[in-house]
Amino acid sequence: MPMQKSERIYRLNCFVENKPGVLARIVGLISGRGYNIQTLNVGPTEDGTVSRMKIDVLGTEKVVNQIILQLRNCVNVIEVTRRRR
Amino acid sequence: MSYSSRTGAQALVESLERAGVETLFGYPGGNVVDIFGFLRNSKMKFVLGRHEQGCVHMADGYARASGKPGVVLVTSGPGATNAITGLATANVDSVPLVLVSGQVPLSQIGTDAFQEADMTGICRAVTKHSFLLKSADEIPQAVAEAFYIATRGKPGAVVIDLPHDVQLQKTSAQYPERISLRAYHPDTAPKPRAVAELARLINSSNRPIFYAGGGVISSGAADDLRALSSKADIPIVTTLMGLGVIEKTSTHALGMAGMYGTEAANIALAEADLIIALGTRFSDRMTTTLKTKGKIVHVDCDPSSIEKNVSVNLGIVADIKDLITTVSSRIKPNSHTSWMKRISQLKRSSKNKVRKFKTSKIHPGAVVEAVAEAASDDAIIVTDVGQHQMFAARYYPTPKPRRFLSPGGMGTMGFAIPAAIGAALSMPNEKVVALIGDGGAQMTFNELKVASDEKLPITFIVFNNSSLGMIERMGEDSFVGNFSNPDFVMMAKALGLKAKRVSLVEELKSAVTNAVKSSHPSLLEVIVDADAKI
DSSP states (O other), X not given: OOOOTTOEEEEEEEEEEXXXXXXXXXXXXXXXXXXXXXXXXXXXXXSTTEEEEEEEEEEOHHHHHHHHHHHHHSTTEEEEEEEEO | OOOTTOBHHHHHHHHHHHTTOOEEEEOOOTTTHHHHTTTTTOSSEEEEOSSHHHHHHHHHHHXXXXXXXXXXXXXXXXXXXXXHHHHHHHHHTTOOEEEEEEEOOGGGTTTTOTTOOOHHXXXXXXXXXXXEOOSGGGHHHHHHHHHHHHHSSSOOEEEEEEEXXXXXXXXXXXXXXXXXXXXXXXXXXXXXXXXXXXXXXXXXXXXXXXXXXXXXXXXXXXXXXXXXXXXXXXXXXXXXXXXXXXOTTSXXXXXXXXXXXXXXXXXXXXXXXXXXXXXXXXXXXHHTTOOOOSXXXXXXXXXXXXXXXXXXXXXXXXXXXXXXXXXXXXXXXXXXXXXXXXXXXXXHHOTXXXXXXXXXXXXXXXXXXXXXXXXXXXXEEEEOSSHHHHHHHHHOOOOOTTSEEOOTTXXXXXXXXXXXXXXHHHOTTSOEEEEEEHHHHHHHGGGHHXXXXXXXXXXXXXXXXXXXXXXXXXXXXXXXXXXXXXXXXXXXXXXXXXXXXXXXXXXXXXXXXXXXXXXXXXXXXXXXXXXXXX
């Protein structure tokens, strides 16, 4: 979707349980609300049971905050932080 | 005790029993046949629905009426996909529900096998969580986690997808004594600072109002809220889901707000200087009529509900019951004399107040009033979706917590018949009356056979206006296709119910009374005035 005035790219840093289906759940939560992921990077951490995801998403601050709160509600999500890019 | 010789199927049935499941709803199929083998001698009661959507709505009605999670077992493929509407309905209304679906064997997943559907993929957007199990050793733990997740924080629907070969594997895994999830720790304890701020706002406001949603009922806070409302002299408006919080006959009750709500409730919200919203997501059915210059405090157990649909002055993440009991001691007894005077003036002048229906045809509101008169105050009222639902919401005078069940968020036609069956099974000593439109009735009419098989003395009342009224009223010239009704009385009799039709105003009361007092499953078809508007 074309970038609107109040939209920015936000980087979401997520620590999630390393289990099947977790990536699909997180991506679905974002795409299901009509928002486009610009960049997605998934990798292991030192703890093999935890994965790290870096997600760049374009949206207004309100929408991105809502996405973060809903990500935190996900049963497999350990932590989410954000920064503006 | 050794479990080494049992199969995954047996471990599942044992785990469900350990989780406290007393009633299991479902439908058999090829990929759950081995689980069904262990149900025959289980202490759980198994209730066979007639369609998987009906099975899930039954479990949903069971959960809404009792507060205990509803539990469903369906097969793979079409069994699983048929359950989706039921899952969405329960999940959006925060009803705790656990569904176990069969799945094709692990080796066949992804091969377009017979009756294969990617259940965890399909249900992702309409459930709180889902599991795809790959080993029978995971079964007891997954069942315990599913019940934990379905009931903690904001309740919701959880799916366990269980491949057929996993059901046949041997396991000695045991049901866990305690559950601790690594990442899911909903914190709903009220924070002292938020409690103090809320108390300060309430004590300093002149025109406060409570706006109570379904969360007040699911957290068990209705009694506490009414007590606080009396103590601090604060009126209460509700959402559709919050209708059971307070009887409309109470001084402090204004009824339901929103699109189909009372004028008094909507004006009171607009004139309030402080709206204390409790356990609601501010649905679009409410916000379209919400016009306020007052402050808004929003309390919800789900952090993502706050600021989702409306901006608020104070957001509090907390369990509603815990918050109200904590804040109550800090609220001073008060009397808002002029505000309550305004409230009673609004209630008197409201166009929507209960009135005498004087038409030559039966008014749907008169049916609702006749039900209220005939049924005891503790009766469980279950509605479907459409005009009759909004007539029920407006005219049923004494809704009680867990006694007025309606599919608020999803607006699922076909809910009432199966949900009433589930409610009756969970509360065998209570009268259940289902109010159903003629459209919704035709969606799940087949489930009436379950009511007659189980000998449940439910009264089903079909409002027949020979139209899909809610939709036809949405536009000037709405096209709905060729809608017509079958003979509901003949159909109900064919399914084993006692059935009658009433079309005369003077016969309505006795017909409703007879139907409600019946100790058999019974259906009353009421020919209502098709021109009655909500």
